[in-house]
Amino acid sequence: MATYAQGIRLALHYAEENLGLTDVFGEDVGPPLGGVFTATQGIKCAWNSPLDERGIIGMAIGIALAGGRPVAEIQFADYIFNTIDMLKLAGNLRWSSYGNYGVPLVIMTPVGAGIHGSIYHSHSFESMATHIPGFKIVAPSNALDAYGLMLSSIVDPDPVMYLKSKALMRVKSEHLIPGEPGDLAELNKRINAPIGDRSKWVPDWPAVEDYRVPIGKASVVREGSDLTVITYSRHVLECARAADQLRGEGISCEVIDLRTLFPVDWPTLRRSVAKTGRVLVVNEDTEVTNYGEHLIRKLTEEFFFDLQVAPRLLAGVNVPGVGISIPLEEASVPQYRDVLDTMRDVATQPGRGTTGEWPLLPETVFGRR
Amino acid sequence: MVDNFGRKSLPWGATGGSQMLDRATKIKIHDLMVKTRCTEETAISMNKQGEGFFWIGGAGEEAFGVSLGLQIRKGQGPAYDYLHLHYRGAPIAMAMGTEPIDQIRQMRATATDRYSGGRQFVEHFAIPEWNIVPVTPTIETQYLMAPGTAHVQRRFGGEGITVVTGGDAGTAEGDFHCCLNWASRPGEELPLLIIVTHNRFGISTPSSQVQASNELNRQAEPFGIRNSIHDGNDVEAIWAALEEAIAYIRKERKPYCLQANVSRIFGHSSATGANRVPEVDCITAFEDKLIKDGIMTRTEVDAVWKKWKEHLKECLAQVRQEPLPDGADIWRHVFAEPATV
Numbered sequence: 277m278a279t280y281a282q283g284i285r286l287a288l289h290y291a292e293e294n295l296g297l298t299d300v301f302g303e304d305v306g307p308p309l310g311g312v313f314t315a316t317q318g319i320k321c322a323w324n325s326p327l328d329e330r331g332i333i334g335m336a337i338g339i340a341l342a343g344g345r346p347v348a349e350i351q352f353a354d355y356i357f358n359t360i361d362m363l364k365l366a367g368n369l370r371w372s373s374y375g376n377y378g379v380p381l382v383i384m385t386p387v388g389a390g391i392h393g394s395i396y397h398s399h400s401f402e403s404m405a406t407h408i409p410g411f412k413i414v415a416p417s418n419a420l421d422a423y424g425l426m427l428s429s430i431v432d433p434d435p436v437m438y439l440k441s442k443a444l445m446r447v448k449s450e451h452l453i454p455g456e457p458g459d460l461a462e463l464n465k466r467i468n469a470p471i472g473d474r475s476k477w478v479p480d481w482p483a484v485e486d487y488r489v490p491i492g493k494a495s496v497v498r499e500g501s502d503l504t505v506i507t508y509s510r511h512v513l514e515c516a517r518a519a520d521q522l523r524g525e526g527i528s529c530e531v532i533d534l535r536t537l538f539p540v541d542w543p544t545l546r547r548s549v550a551k552t553g554r555v556l557v558v559n560e561d562t563e564v565t566n567y568g569e570h571l572i573r574k575l576t577e578e579f580f581f582d583l584q585v586a587p588r589l590l591a592g593v594n595v596p597g598v599g600i601s602i603p604l605e606e607a608s609v610p611q612y613r614d615v616l617d618t619m620r621d622v623a624t625q626p627g628r629g630t631t632g633e634w635p636l637l638p639e640t641v642f643g644r645r
Numbered sequence: 646m647v648d649n650f651g652r653k654s655l656p657w658g659a660t661g662g663s664q665m666l667d668r669a670t671k672i673k674i675h676d677l678m679v680k681t682r683c684t685e686e687t688a689i690s691m692n693k694q695g696e697g698f699f700w701i702g703g704a705g706e707e708a709f710g711v712s713l714g715l716q717i718r719k720g721q722g723p724a725y726d727y728l729h730l731h732y733r734g735a736p737i738a739m740a741m742g743t744e745p746i747d748q749i750r751q752m753r754a755t756a757t758d759r760y761s762g763g764r765q766f767v768e769h770f771a772i773p774e775w776n777i778v779p780v781t782p783t784i785e786t787q788y789l790m791a792p793g794t795a796h797v798q799r800r801f802g803g804e805g806i807t808v809v810t811g812g813d814a815g816t817a818e819g820d821f822h823c824c825l826n827w828a829s830r831p832g833e834e835l836p837l838l839i840i841v842t843h844n845r846f847g848i849s850t851p852s853s854q855v856q857a858s859n860e861l862n863r864q865a866e867p868f869g870i871r872n873s874i875h876d877g878n879d880v881e882a883i884w885a886a887l888e889e890a891i892a893y894i895r896k897e898r899k900p901y902c903l904q905a906n907v908s909r910i911f912g913h914s915s916a917t918g919a920n921r922v923p924e925v926d927c928i929t930a931f932e933d934k935l936i937k938d939g940i941m942t943r944t945e946v947d948a949v950w951k952k953w954k955e956h957l958k959e960c961l962a963q964v965r966q967e968p969l970p971d972g973a974d975i976w977r978h979v980f981a982e983p984a985t986v
């Protein structure tokens with residue numbers, strides 16, 4: 277029932293009480309605001325940092341080197357680009373010091389378009405983030421996963437990049453976080469900071485419980501046999517909705533919410549692709565050197581002779597930004613209509629198994645593994 | 646003594662260091678300076694003979710580095726001092742207790758290199774037992790991490806401090822400014838010793854092409870950070886300066902910015918030849934003084950050099966026997982072990 281932002285907040289609360297979380301910080305993360313998306317309201321160890329993204333990552337590394345457990349926020353992923361070499365250092369300190377030091381830290385940052393955020397509140401970051409070895413990278417699509425992945429990220433001994441969707445912040449979860457009240461109005465009253473003077477406000481936290489979504493485990497949100505759709509973050513909602521509609525047309529789509537972008541849950545992807553022989557990856561990052569290309573390359577190498585049709589990537593258009601005007605944003609990042617049409621197209625396109633266009637080695641088609 | 650900027654008298658004189666160092670300490674400092682220099686010279690000759698790919702190091706910074714290393718409270722965790730060093734930190738590490746052979750191992754990139762397993766350039770230490778955090782090859786990024794360990798120490802209490810070192814040219818990066826800012830936020834001041842070692846160059850670029858002022862410590866002034874500048878080639882002066890700065894930080898839990906003017910007596914690195922250049926040699930200067938003050942004789946001084954040169958020969962002979970890492974070793978320590986991926 278909690279919203280996505282509340283899921284994160286509840287996780288930070290649980291972790292500071294039970295899992296040794298020592299610092300939650302970033303621009304406007306501490307009181308009175310509690311984060312531009314309210315995700316850090318009421319957290320005792322939350323504090324405001326200087327407006328200095330490189331310094332924020334450096335501070336997180338330093339805290340982790342000295343035995344703390346920090347969650348650092350970059351206010352929007354749009355502003356993380358000046359920290360790339362700090363992120364590279366966080367990712368390589370364990371390796372470069374031959375295991376002498378590790379840096380257990382979490383960097384969380386809002387990603388993606390969908391809030392009419394113009395050029396600098398619409399950036400995606402997964403294609404860059406997955407290019408930084410040494411990081412684990414997660415991107416939840418709902419409040420329960422946001423909660424469970426945050427707890428797993430905080431206890432992880434290595435750096436974790438936690439990509440949270442701007443567009444999902446206020447979306448309510450279908451599933452309850454263990455221990456949260458069933459009524460959203462009650463939850464809002466108890467843990468949302470009041471408008472106006474907040475100086476005396478203390479949250480009345482529900483007794484949320486330990487619940488972990490393991491890093492590296494995808495979730496099959498719709499089962500199907502005609503097409504494998506691999507997605508994450510806010511496009512999980514679009515793809516699931518499209519799968520439901522296509523079911524009415526007699527098309528059976530399997531939708532996989534990756535949840536962790538690195539390390540990839542290959543077993544789940546393999547199982548699905550071996551079954552369907554058709555692959556579509558959906559995300560909103562720009563399409564050139566897109567993270568989805570990595571998934572497609574690996575799956576093509578492994579399933580080349582089993583694939584019925586060419587794997588497809590539905591991604592953002594490779595232009596310098598997402599314009600604020602609605603038609604511009606809609607033309608830039610995949611919309612529901614694009615998702616629906618592409619899924620239908622890839623699922624129904626004549627497969628090589630039926631046209632016989634490609635030479636077939638019968639024993640290699642389907643289910644070889 | 647005249648420093649690298651041709652200045653005779655330095656704006657330091659609060660305590661007058663010479664009286665504070667006893668005879669035994671001076672002899673120990675000299676021993677460590679020579680130990681470090683012999684290690685550097687061995688590494689340089691290894692590079693010239695094709696036994697190590699790249700040399701960079703602290704040759705010429707021994708007076709400053711040994712004086713700092715001996716004043717560190719070494720141990721693990723926030724009760725002890727943290728060190729964020731750059732690639733000229735050998736004199737500091739050696740004074741804390743590192744062994745020449747480990748530096749020679751890293752120079753040769755053997756599997757036995759305890760700091761990086763044959764992955765990093767020489768002088769890239771990583772010693773968790775003494776809070777020497779991994780030296781990073783990126784200039785100035787250490788100034789962004791140092792506030793993090795200092796922040797933990799501020800919260801922890803006690804007398805532990807964080808020390809960060811780097812060169813003059815690197816202060817042109819915004820990271821240096823950021824460090825001064827993080828260190829001095831009202832009510833959140835950090836127990837942080839921010840050091841700049843000024844050798845008048847960044848590789849080949851003279852500081853006159855980088856900065857208007859040679860007193861980079863004064864950048865700390867608008868932040869309300871105490872700061873001072875010293876002849877880093879003069880053991881007694883730099884020891885006293887460090888002692889006063891460190892005492893202030895331990896007690897007041899506030900930052901301090903210190904510039905040490907130092908020599909770069911083999912140039913920047915092997916990339917620029919690593920040949921001896923005519924700059925003040927802090928070891929020669931210290932030896933002249935030790936002999937003049939009757940603390941050591943020339944024969945005793947020579948014996949120290951002989952001892953360490955022989956030791957380094959043995960180290961090198963030993964390291965030559967040691968294996969290089971296995972190629973498959975690249976997969977180790979990407980993540981915590983046992984591997985979770």
Ligand SMILES: Cc1ncc(C[n+]2csc(CCOP(=O)(O)OP(=O)(O)O)c2C)c(N)n1
Binds near residue numbers: 783812814844
């Ligand atoms: C961020 C970054 N930029 C450039 C370099 C290449 N580089 C290595 S040393 C150096 C000069 C540094 O000069 P200074 O800060 O004065 O330190 P010094 O070597 O003189 O002690 C440069 C440009 C680097 N390592 N990192």
Ligand SMILES: [Mg+2]
Binds near residue numbers: 812813814843845848
């Ligand atoms: Mg320099």
